[in-house]
Amino acid sequence: MLDRSKIVGSPVSRIDGPLKVTGAAKYAAEHFEPGMLFGHVALATIAAGRILAIDTRAAERLQGVVKIYTHENRPKAAYRDSKWKDAVALPGHPFRPLENDRVLFDGQPVAFVVAETPEAARDAAGLIHVHYAAETPNTHIVAEQHNSYEPPVARMKQFLPPPPRGDAEAAFAAAPHKVSADYVLPGEHHNPMELFAATVRFEDEGRLTIQDKTQGSQNSRDYVCGVFGLDPDKVIVKNDFVGGAFGQALRPKHHLFLAVMASLDLSRSMKVEMTRREMFYLSWRPSCVQTVSLAADDEGYLQAVLHHAVHTTSRHEDYQENVANWSGLAYKCDNVKISYELVKLDLATPGDMRAPGAASGVAALETAMDELACEVGIDPLELRVRNFVHRDQNQDKAITSKALHACYREGAERFGWVARSPTPRSMRDGNDLVGWGMAGGIWEAMMSKGEAKVRLSADGHVTVSAAASDIGTGTYTILGQLAAEVFDCPIDAVTVDIGRSNLPKTGVEGGSWTAATTGSAVQAAAKAVVKTLLGHAQSMENSPLAEASEEQVEISEGRLVLEANHQVGTAIADIMAAAGLDAVEEQAKVGPDILSMRRYAAYSHSAVFVEVKIDEELGVVRVTRVVSAVAAGRILNAKTARSQILGGVVMGIGMALHEEGLIDHRTGRIMNHNLAEYHVPAHADIHDIDVIFVEEQDQRASPIGVKGLGEIGIVGVAAAVSNAIFHATGKRIRNLPITIDKILESEAVQ
Amino acid sequence: MKRFTYTRAETVADAVAILADRPQAQFLAGGTNLVDLMKYDVERPDAIIDINSLPLKEIEELPDGGLRIGALASNSAVAYNAQIQARFPLLASAILAGASPQLRNAATTGGNLLQRTRCSYFYDPSTPCNKREPGSGCAAIGGLTRMHAILGASDKCIAVHPSDMCVALAALDATVEVVGPDSARDIAFGDFHRLPGDEPQRDNTLARDELVTGIRLEANRFAGHHTYLKLRDRLSYAFALVSVAAAMEIADGRIVDLRIALGGVAHRPWRDPLVEAEYAGAPAEDVTFQRVADRLLFEAKGLGGNDFKILLARKAIVRALRQAASGRPQSQTLKAIQ
Structure with missing residues (x-):
C-alpha cells in the first residue's frame, strides 16, 4: 500500500x-464518423477593407466539393452580441465568422469549403478568388501608440491600474538614482503541437457530439448553443486530450462555429482542422510598448515606480491584460503610478498566452530593476532583497504566503551567484563573454x-x-x-x-x-x-x-x-x-473564500537565474544554465510540476531570443506564419534547467494549499536572459527578441 | 493542394521519359520541400513522378580519387559516410549544419540542390513574386528583407538560396551530373545555380526536361584546413543569416590554395574565384582574412532590414578563415563558436 x-x-x-x-489518446481531429464531410477555411489576404466579390466557380467545379459558404450565403446565427460571448469574452463585439463583407484582420476567414475529402476542401479553398477594396492598414504599435486610450470597459476589475499612491513624479525627480526607458515587445504567436480542430457527430433528434480542441468543454458547448440556439441538453462537447493550449484555446474559435454551422445546415457529421498558418491569426500575445521609470536612494531603496503600458488590441474587441500592476506590488514603494492603455490595430484580437500580462510587464519591470541596480551600484539580487515587501500595496492587503526570500537564497546558492563579478564584460570563457543575470517572477494565485x-x-x-x-x-x-x-x-x-x-x-x-x-x-x-x-x-x-x-x-x-x-x-x-x-x-x-479574499491576496513567486555565453565577435548567444526557484504553495506532483516550470523557462528563453511575429506593415500581414520561420527554441538552444520548489503551507490560497504552476515558470525568464546578456556584453537591448543583429549593432555602455 | 497523378519511375530513362510527356510534372525524391510548397499552393504540379526507386543512392569511389554521390543518397547518408567524413569533412559539416535529423534522413542530395528559396513572399501565393509568377513584381523589395540578399540581387528578385550543403559543394568545385531525354551532361557547380537577373523564376541552369543523377567531387587537400560556420536566429533548425564554407591548403604559414563560399547572402552560393586566386601565397593570418572579407563583400548592398548581414558576413568570413587556418573547424554539435 x-x-x-x-x-x-x-x-x-x-x-x-x-x-x-x-x-x-485521440485528439479532436482524430475522430472519424461514417459519411463525414471535411471543411477548410479560405483566409483573407488583406488586413483592412471590404470584400467586393468572391469568385467560387473554379472551386465549386472541383470533384468532391459539397458546398462553399461565404458571408453571402452563411446560414443565420444569433443576432445579439451577448449570444456570441463565451465565458471569457472581452468588452466589444465578438468576432462572427462570415458575418459580412468587412475584413478586420489578415487571416480572417472569408470562405469555408465543405467537401467529401479534406484534400478536396483544401484544394478548393485555394481556388477561391476574393476581390477586395483594401484600405491602408495600421499594424505598427510603435507608430500608432499616440492613438492609445484607456479601455472604457475593464475586462476584469483586477486588471484596472491601482490608484496612484504618494507622488511618484516628485519622488522620481528628487531621487539620487533613477532609470527610465521604453521596452518594446513584439507580438508572439501560440504554436502548441495540436492544431485547432472540431469533429461534429450529427446524431438523431438534432443531437450533436463535438470533439473540440478547447480548454473548456462547457464553454464551447454554451457558445455553440448560444450562437445556434441549440438545447444544451442535446449538445455534448468533449476534449479528452488536448495537445497543448497555453491559453489559446480558452475562447471558442472559428473552426467550431463553422463545423457546427455546416453540420446543422447539411445534416452531416463534419470535421474541420486548421492549418498551422491559421494558428497565427488567433489569440496571440499582443505587441506592447512600456515605459518604466524607477528611482532609488543611495542604498537602493525604491523611491518611485512609474509604469505605463500600451497594448495592442483589435478593431472590434478591447483585449486587456494586467501588464503593469505588478510594478506596484512586486517591491516596497510608497510612490507609485501605473497606467495601461490600448491601441487599436488592424490585427486579429489578441488573447491569453502563458502568463498573459505578467510575462510582458514583469519583463520590463525586471529589466528596469537590473538597470537600477547598475545605476545604484549594488548587486541586482541585493536590490530585490532590500525592497522586499510583505504586503500587497496595490490592494492594501496581506499576502497569504511569500517564500520569495527562500527562492532568492536557494536559487542563488544552487546557481553560485556569489561568484558573480559585478562589472559587465568581466567574465569570460575562451572566446565567449559570460553573463549572469537574474529576475523575479510573480503571478496571481487564483x-x-x-x-x-x-x-x-x-x-x-x-x-x-x-x-x-x-x-x-x-x-x-x-x-x-x-x-x-x-x-x-x-x-x-x-x-x-x-x-x-x-x-x-x-x-x-x-x-x-x-x-x-x-x-x-x-x-x-x-x-x-x-x-x-x-x-x-x-x-x-x-x-x-x-x-x-x-x-x-x-x-x-x-x-x-x-x-x-x-x-x-x-x-x-x-x-x-x-x-x-x-x-x-x-x-x-x-x-474562493470571499471573506479571506477581502483581507488577503495570494501570489506565486519565483527567482530566475540565468547564465549566457556569447561569442564576443559574432554575437551568438547561448543560454547555458538556468535555475528557477519557485514558491507556489503545495506541490501536488513533483514530476508534472517540474515539467510545467521547465516548459515555462523554455518559452521564456524563446521570448527573450526567438519569438516574433513579423508583420509587413505595408500590407498589415504576418509573413512568418510557419514553424520554420517563426522561431521557438530548438533543442540546441536549451541547456541545463534546474527547478527548485520552495514549498509553502497556504490553506488561504486554496483549500488544498495549491497556488498553480501553469504561468509562473515563464514570468521573469526573458528579463533574466536580457540581464545576463547585458552582464556579458554591456549591451542593454530593450526590444525583444534579442537577435544576433541587435547584439552586433548596439553599443556597450561604459 | 491541387489534385495530381502519381507515377513511380523505375529507371532514369523511364523518369525522364515520363517527364517529357507531362510538362507540369515534378520529380519527388525526399519531398521535404516540394510537399510543403504544394501545401502552400506555390507548386501546383499535375503529376508527381516518384524517383525513389531509381538506383541513385550509392556513394562510390572514383578511380581518380574522387567520389560520386548518387542524387538519391540522403543528406544523412552523405554526412555520416566514412569516406565523406575523412576526405570531404567540409561537406559533412555543412550538411549537419542544416535542417533537423528527421529532415536530413528524408532529404536527398539532388533535392537539396533544387530546394527553393525561403523568401516569405515567394511562399505566399497572394503576394506578387517574380520567381513564383514571372512579371508579377517583387513584394519583398521594400518589405521584410531581413533574410534577403546582399550580393547579386536584381530589381526583380532579392531572394537567397537556402541550402547549406550547396555552399560546401560550391567551395569544393563539385560537378553536377544530369540526364536529359537525349543525352547526359555535366554542369560545373559554379554554373549550376544562377543569379536572379531578369529571370528569377529560374533558380538554376538545369533544363526543364533534365534529372539530376549525381554529384562528383574531385580529390582535394583541404581535409586539414576547412570549416563551415553558420550564423542564424537560433542554434539549430534555422536558415542561415550568413554562412561561410572555407577550405585552404597551407604551407609554411602561407595559403597555397583558398576556397571560400558564402550562404544566405545571394540567390546562389556566393563564390569569387578571382579573389581566391589573388590571395594564394598570402600569409594565413587575420590581415589576409580581413582583406578577403573586404574583397568578397566589396559590392555588398543592404536593403534596410538586412544591412546587418554585411557586418555579420565580414566577421563570419574572418572567423571562418581563422578556424580553417588553425585546423579547428566549427563543430555542428557543440554550438559554441570556435
Whole structure:
C-alpha cells in the first residue's frame, strides 16, 4: 500500500502517459464518423477593407466539393452580441465568422469549403478568388501608440491600474538614482503541437457530439448553443486530450462555429482542422510598448515606480491584460503610478498566452530593476532583497504566503551567484563573454468556482469526474492523486473522468487555477464520500465508529477507521453491503473564500537565474544554465510540476531570443506564419534547467494549499536572459527578441 | 493542394521519359520541400513522378580519387559516410549544419540542390513574386528583407538560396551530373545555380526536361584546413543569416590554395574565384582574412532590414578563415563558436 502521506507530492508519472505515447489518446481531429464531410477555411489576404466579390466557380467545379459558404450565403446565427460571448469574452463585439463583407484582420476567414475529402476542401479553398477594396492598414504599435486610450470597459476589475499612491513624479525627480526607458515587445504567436480542430457527430433528434480542441468543454458547448440556439441538453462537447493550449484555446474559435454551422445546415457529421498558418491569426500575445521609470536612494531603496503600458488590441474587441500592476506590488514603494492603455490595430484580437500580462510587464519591470541596480551600484539580487515587501500595496492587503526570500537564497546558492563579478564584460570563457543575470517572477494565485463528483465502489475502485480539461499539464494525474490520498488507494485504483461537458460544472482551464479549483472540489467530494460512509457505518449494529465524528475518521487499507487508532474500524465493503449499496457517490462545489479574499491576496513567486555565453565577435548567444526557484504553495506532483516550470523557462528563453511575429506593415500581414520561420527554441538552444520548489503551507490560497504552476515558470525568464546578456556584453537591448543583429549593432555602455 | 497523378519511375530513362510527356510534372525524391510548397499552393504540379526507386543512392569511389554521390543518397547518408567524413569533412559539416535529423534522413542530395528559396513572399501565393509568377513584381523589395540578399540581387528578385550543403559543394568545385531525354551532361557547380537577373523564376541552369543523377567531387587537400560556420536566429533548425564554407591548403604559414563560399547572402552560393586566386601565397593570418572579407563583400548592398548581414558576413568570413587556418573547424554539435 502506498504511503498516504506521500502519494500527493511525489513524482507520479502521468496516468494518461501510456495512452499518449502509444497514440491511443485521440485528439479532436482524430475522430472519424461514417459519411463525414471535411471543411477548410479560405483566409483573407488583406488586413483592412471590404470584400467586393468572391469568385467560387473554379472551386465549386472541383470533384468532391459539397458546398462553399461565404458571408453571402452563411446560414443565420444569433443576432445579439451577448449570444456570441463565451465565458471569457472581452468588452466589444465578438468576432462572427462570415458575418459580412468587412475584413478586420489578415487571416480572417472569408470562405469555408465543405467537401467529401479534406484534400478536396483544401484544394478548393485555394481556388477561391476574393476581390477586395483594401484600405491602408495600421499594424505598427510603435507608430500608432499616440492613438492609445484607456479601455472604457475593464475586462476584469483586477486588471484596472491601482490608484496612484504618494507622488511618484516628485519622488522620481528628487531621487539620487533613477532609470527610465521604453521596452518594446513584439507580438508572439501560440504554436502548441495540436492544431485547432472540431469533429461534429450529427446524431438523431438534432443531437450533436463535438470533439473540440478547447480548454473548456462547457464553454464551447454554451457558445455553440448560444450562437445556434441549440438545447444544451442535446449538445455534448468533449476534449479528452488536448495537445497543448497555453491559453489559446480558452475562447471558442472559428473552426467550431463553422463545423457546427455546416453540420446543422447539411445534416452531416463534419470535421474541420486548421492549418498551422491559421494558428497565427488567433489569440496571440499582443505587441506592447512600456515605459518604466524607477528611482532609488543611495542604498537602493525604491523611491518611485512609474509604469505605463500600451497594448495592442483589435478593431472590434478591447483585449486587456494586467501588464503593469505588478510594478506596484512586486517591491516596497510608497510612490507609485501605473497606467495601461490600448491601441487599436488592424490585427486579429489578441488573447491569453502563458502568463498573459505578467510575462510582458514583469519583463520590463525586471529589466528596469537590473538597470537600477547598475545605476545604484549594488548587486541586482541585493536590490530585490532590500525592497522586499510583505504586503500587497496595490490592494492594501496581506499576502497569504511569500517564500520569495527562500527562492532568492536557494536559487542563488544552487546557481553560485556569489561568484558573480559585478562589472559587465568581466567574465569570460575562451572566446565567449559570460553573463549572469537574474529576475523575479510573480503571478496571481487564483481559484475559481468548480464542482466535482467522486464515486467509491464497494470493491475499492474510485471514479473522479468533472468537466475539467487536461491541456497537457497533468490534471488527470493530480486529480487521481488527490482522490487516492483520501481513499488510501493506489493511483491505478482511480479512474479520472474529465474532458466532457456533461460532467460537473467546471470553468475553462487557464490562469493556473485548475489544480486549486478542481483539485479542491475533488478533495471535498472525496471527503463527502467518507462522511456518507461514516453515516452508513454508524447505522450498522454495534458500530465501532458509533461515536466518531467525520474529523476523527479516515480510510486506511480499505477500511474506515479512527484516525487515532487504525485498529478500530469497519471494512468499506462491509459498510456498503450493510447499506445495500454498490457504491457511494458525492458531488462537491468549491469556490474562493470571499471573506479571506477581502483581507488577503495570494501570489506565486519565483527567482530566475540565468547564465549566457556569447561569442564576443559574432554575437551568438547561448543560454547555458538556468535555475528557477519557485514558491507556489503545495506541490501536488513533483514530476508534472517540474515539467510545467521547465516548459515555462523554455518559452521564456524563446521570448527573450526567438519569438516574433513579423508583420509587413505595408500590407498589415504576418509573413512568418510557419514553424520554420517563426522561431521557438530548438533543442540546441536549451541547456541545463534546474527547478527548485520552495514549498509553502497556504490553506488561504486554496483549500488544498495549491497556488498553480501553469504561468509562473515563464514570468521573469526573458528579463533574466536580457540581464545576463547585458552582464556579458554591456549591451542593454530593450526590444525583444534579442537577435544576433541587435547584439552586433548596439553599443556597450561604459 | 491541387489534385495530381502519381507515377513511380523505375529507371532514369523511364523518369525522364515520363517527364517529357507531362510538362507540369515534378520529380519527388525526399519531398521535404516540394510537399510543403504544394501545401502552400506555390507548386501546383499535375503529376508527381516518384524517383525513389531509381538506383541513385550509392556513394562510390572514383578511380581518380574522387567520389560520386548518387542524387538519391540522403543528406544523412552523405554526412555520416566514412569516406565523406575523412576526405570531404567540409561537406559533412555543412550538411549537419542544416535542417533537423528527421529532415536530413528524408532529404536527398539532388533535392537539396533544387530546394527553393525561403523568401516569405515567394511562399505566399497572394503576394506578387517574380520567381513564383514571372512579371508579377517583387513584394519583398521594400518589405521584410531581413533574410534577403546582399550580393547579386536584381530589381526583380532579392531572394537567397537556402541550402547549406550547396555552399560546401560550391567551395569544393563539385560537378553536377544530369540526364536529359537525349543525352547526359555535366554542369560545373559554379554554373549550376544562377543569379536572379531578369529571370528569377529560374533558380538554376538545369533544363526543364533534365534529372539530376549525381554529384562528383574531385580529390582535394583541404581535409586539414576547412570549416563551415553558420550564423542564424537560433542554434539549430534555422536558415542561415550568413554562412561561410572555407577550405585552404597551407604551407609554411602561407595559403597555397583558398576556397571560400558564402550562404544566405545571394540567390546562389556566393563564390569569387578571382579573389581566391589573388590571395594564394598570402600569409594565413587575420590581415589576409580581413582583406578577403573586404574583397568578397566589396559590392555588398543592404536593403534596410538586412544591412546587418554585411557586418555579420565580414566577421563570419574572418572567423571562418581563422578556424580553417588553425585546423579547428566549427563543430555542428557543440554550438559554441570556435
